[in-house]
Amino acid sequence: MHVLIIHGNGGLAATWQRHLEMLDAQVTQARTSVAALAALETVIFDVIVLDVMLDGCSALAVADMAQFRQPWATRALTSHPSIIAASAQLRAVQARAERDATPQPYVLGGEVENAAGTGSLRGIDSAETTLRVSRVIELGGKRTARETLGKTEVSLQQHQADTARIDLASRTTARFIEVLARQQRVDYAQERVQQAERTRGEVATSVSRGRNPESDLLAAEIMLAEVELAQETAQHELASARITPAASWGAMTPDFGPVVGDLQTLPPVESFETLAARLALTPELRGLTAPGRHHRRPASGWPKPVSSRISTLVWAYAA
Numbered sequence: 001m002h003v004l005i006i007h008g009n010g011g012l013a014a015t016w017q018r019h020l021e022m023l024d025a026q027v028t029q030a031r032t033s034v035a036a037l038a039a040l041e042t043v044i045f046d047v048i049v050l051d052v053m054l055d056g057c058s059a060l061a062v063a064d065m066a067q068f069r070q071p072w073a074t075r076a077l078t079s080h081p082s083i084i085a086a087s088a089q090l091r092a093v094q095a096r097a098e099r100d101a102t103p104q105p106y107v108l109g110g111e112v113e114n115a116a117g118t119g120s121l122r123g124i125d126s127a128e129t130t131l132r133v134s135r136v137i138e139l140g141g142k143r144t145a146r147e148t149l150g151k152t153e154v155s156l157q158q159h160q161a162d163t164a165r166i167d168l169a170s171r172t173t174a175r176f177i178e179v180l181a182r183q184q185r186v187d188y189a190q191e192r193v194q195q196a197e198r199t200r201g202e203v204a205t206s207v208s209r210g211r212n213p214e215s216d217l218l219a220a221e222i223m224l225a226e227v228e229l230a231q232e233t234a235q236h237e238l239a240s241a242r243i244t245p246a247a248s249w250g251a252m253t254p255d256f257g258p259v260v261g262d263l264q265t266l267p268p269v270e271s272f273e274t275l276a277a278r279l280a281l282t283p284e285l286r287g288l289t290a291p292g293r294h295h296r297r298p299a300s301g302w303p304k305p306v307s308s309r310i311s312t313l314v315w316a317y318a319a
Contacts, residue, residue, distance in 0.1 A: 001025045001260055004045040006036040006062060011281055012162055016049060019173040023180070023261040036062050046256070083168060086161040093157040097150025103143065104136040168248065175245040180259045182238040189231035196224040 003025050007013040010031060017027040028043065030036035039045075048066050108131075115127035200220040206212040242254040 001046045002044065003027045003047040003049065004030065004036070004039055004043070005049045006030045006033075007049070007051040008032070009051075009162065012165055015166060016169050018267075019169060022267050023173070023176060023259065025260075033062050037065055040066055082164050083161075086157075086164040090154070090157045090161050093150075093153050097147075097154050100146040100150045101143070104138065107134045108132070109134070172245055172248045175241070175248070176259055177261075177263070179238070179241045179245060180261045180263060182234065182241045183258060184263065186231070186234045186238050189227065189234040192227040193224070193231050196220070196227045200224050 001023075003020050005013045005016055005027060007016075007029070008031055010029075013029050013031075017029065020027050025047075028039060028045070030039050036050075050062060050066070110132065111130040112124075113128045113130070115124045200217070200223075203212060203216050203220040207214060207217045242256075246252075246254045246256070
């Protein structure tokens with residue numbers, strides 16, 4: 001099975017790659033949309049994992065190209081509703097942070113006096129106009145505080161999105177391992193059926209020659225029926241197990257072939273020092289150590305800042 005991972009986060013893509021390689025899958029990574037499109041043109045893939053927040057171009061455009069070039073490939077894990085929701089929430093937090101970092105706008109106003117009167121004030125010949133340009137000057141570093149809080153919220157939401165992706169990848173990997181285990185149980189059940197059929201045939205031959213009583217043949221037939229029932233149960237369990245991975249990308253029926261892997265061979269475990277050094281890269285720990293993580297935006301919104309208003313007045317007198 002050849003898997004293409006299209007993701008801008010190299011650490012997260014590497015985590016997925018390690019999980020997939022445990023199942024003897026061949027993995028190719030693409031960090032940008034350009035690299036992804038180039039890979040789709042030259043290599044045939046069985047599974048494509050696509051980030052919905054891909055930089056450089058619309059992820060939907062890459063998905064459409066993948067569907068056009070390789071329609072047989074399994075859809076991306078990142079089409080799961082939890083991933084889409086986390087990505088949408090991240091975009092919302094980023095937009096709010098950009099809004100809060102925007103300085104207060106200028107306000108333009110004006111007044112017209114001594115116009116449309118009577119006598120010497122008739123018409124607009126003696127009109128006086130006032131133009132006001134004002135802007136709220138925030139005191140106490142409030143804008144800087146909003147910018148800092150906005151960056152913190154974006155960082156925390158990014159950690160939550162990464163955690164959702166890793167959790168989904170872990171669950172899907174476990175589901176594929178379960179499929180592989182069910183496949184082996186079906187193979188084992190098939191071997192038992194074949195052995196029971198051979199035993200029944202040998203017992204039937206012995207009974208026909210008078211070497212064994214009829215009860216031995218009945219016992220052999222009961223054993224054959226039991227292993228056939230066990231085989232049917234294993235097949236149903238495999239069919240059920242194949243549905244759960246497909247649900248990760250929204251498919252109603254399994255649209256992938258047999259899972260290839262070896263459950264008896266485990267990957268080598270790296271040293272404790274190497275594994276401990278990776279702890280700092282986990283989204284959970286990064287979220288705990290993020291600056292300002294205990295600060296929360298008030299539910300009722302920001303209080304009105306104490307500010308000064310500076311107005312520039314431009315007077316124009318009629319000649």
